[in-house]
Amino acid sequence: xxxxxxxxxxxxxxxxxxxxxxxxxxxxxxxxxxxxxxxxxxxxxxxxxxxxxxxxxxxxxxxxxxxxxxxxxxxxxxxxxxxxxxxxxxxxxxxxxxxxxxxxxxxxxxxxxxxxxxxxxxxxxxxxxxxxxxxxxxxxxxxxxxxxxx
Amino acid sequence: xxxxxxxxxxxxxxxxxxxxxxxxxxxxxxxxxxxxxxxxxxxxxxxxxxxxxxxxxxxxxxxxxxxxxxxxxxxxxxxxxxxxxxxxxxxxxxxxxxxxxxxxxxxxxxxxxxxxxxxxxxxxxxxxxxxxxxxxxxxxxxxxxxxxxxxxxxxxxxxxxxxxxxxxxxxxxxxxxxxxxxxxxxxxxxxxxxxxxxxxxxxx
Numbered sequence: 001x002x003x004x005x006x007x008x009x010x011x012x013x014x015x016x017x018x019x020x021x022x023x024x025x026x027x028x029x030x031x032x033x034x035x036x037x038x039x040x041x042x043x044x045x046x047x048x049x050x051x052x053x054x055x056x057x058x059x060x061x062x063x064x065x066x067x068x069x070x071x072x073x074x075x076x077x078x079x080x081x082x083x084x085x086x087x088x089x090x091x092x093x094x095x096x097x098x099x100x101x102x103x104x105x106x107x108x109x110x111x112x113x114x115x116x117x118x119x120x121x122x123x124x125x126x127x128x129x130x131x132x133x134x135x136x137x138x139x140x141x142x143x144x145x146x147x148x149x150x
Numbered sequence: 151x152x153x154x155x156x157x158x159x160x161x162x163x164x165x166x167x168x169x170x171x172x173x174x175x176x177x178x179x180x181x182x183x184x185x186x187x188x189x190x191x192x193x194x195x196x197x198x199x200x201x202x203x204x205x206x207x208x209x210x211x212x213x214x215x216x217x218x219x220x221x222x223x224x225x226x227x228x229x230x231x232x233x234x235x236x237x238x239x240x241x242x243x244x245x246x247x248x249x250x251x252x253x254x255x256x257x258x259x260x261x262x263x264x265x266x267x268x269x270x271x272x273x274x275x276x277x278x279x280x281x282x283x284x285x286x287x288x289x290x291x292x293x294x295x296x297x298x299x300x301x302x303x304x305x306x307x308x309x310x311x312x313x314x315x316x317x318x319x320x321x322x323x324x325x326x327x328x329x330x331x332x333x334x335x336x337x338x339x340x341x342x343x344x345x346x347x348x349x350x351x352x353x354x
Binding site: 097099100103106110 | 269270272273276277291295299
């Protein structure tokens with residue numbers, strides 16, 4: 001019993017300890033003028049969907065739920081956001097050339113079609129981030145149109 | 151009293167266990183020094199990436215001098231790996247191509263050409279990098295856009311050898327690629343439909 005107690009205390013201290021390791025928060029008050037929504041004429045339903053399903057990892061501003069402030073969840077998330085923004089940052093959309101925009105739009109279409117995005121680990125918690133069949137269709141036709149107009 | 155303690159301890163252990171296993175380090179032994187654990191965690195990552203770069207540098211040395219021809223050679227090697235349905239080799243060659251694209255020197259071209267080349271290279275590097283870490287279906291998706299990039303690049307840089315732009319009407323609504331040989335060997339389908347496609351254009 002004594003050993004169990006000691007282990008428990010050590011682990012508890014460790015758990016509390018890792019809470020003090022700083023993480024970078026992905027948060028910003030301003031939306032730059034290069035934002036996808038600002039430079040494209042995006043229908044309101046699609047704007048909402050992109051905000052809820054994509055912008056947490058693909059923009060400079062994440063809406064953090066409370067448990068994402070707790071380690072080690074925060075680390076896991078920090079990594080995902082870093083990777084997500086490197087692939088595609090909607091806030092910086094207009095700084096891309098037409099060639100790169102076309103490339104990104106093509107990837108968006110493929111990944112949504114194949115159900116690779118949003119990530120399962122994300123929709124598991126954010127149920128409203130999932131795409132219904134109708135939503136998928138609407139988004140893909142919009143993105144395709146945007147790609148063809150480049 | 152004892153039972154209450156026990157009841158409390160179990161969830162605490164559970165929470166702590168989750169946190170410790172998830173961060174994969176030895177914080178159990180050094181709870182007082184979390185920062186150093188963090189550093190331990192990062193070091194092997196740095197080592198890995200350095201090793202990776204070394205490997206790439208070796209390939210680069212074999213490819214020569216950072217000109218358009220080196221990019222083309224790596225592109226054709228990658229194309230052949232896809233023709234051969236070789237996912238592993240295509241991964242390697244995707245990384246090689248990303249390196250030779252990165253080494254590409256555009257300084258001899260005009261300003262307009264330079265800015266277009268920079269744009270092409272940036273896009274192509276991204277696709278080559280994705281090819282270096284994807285399954286074969288994804289590799290082929292990226293290869294399609296990569297082929298467009300390389301074709302646009304050749305339109306500016308020219309080529310030492312005659313190239314053939316080939317076209318398969320079946321893959322993804324019609325997809326083109328470049329080849330050194332007139333014979334059609336399809337990189338989008340490999341053995342599944344090796345000879346599907348036709349020569350669309352000769353590039354000199």
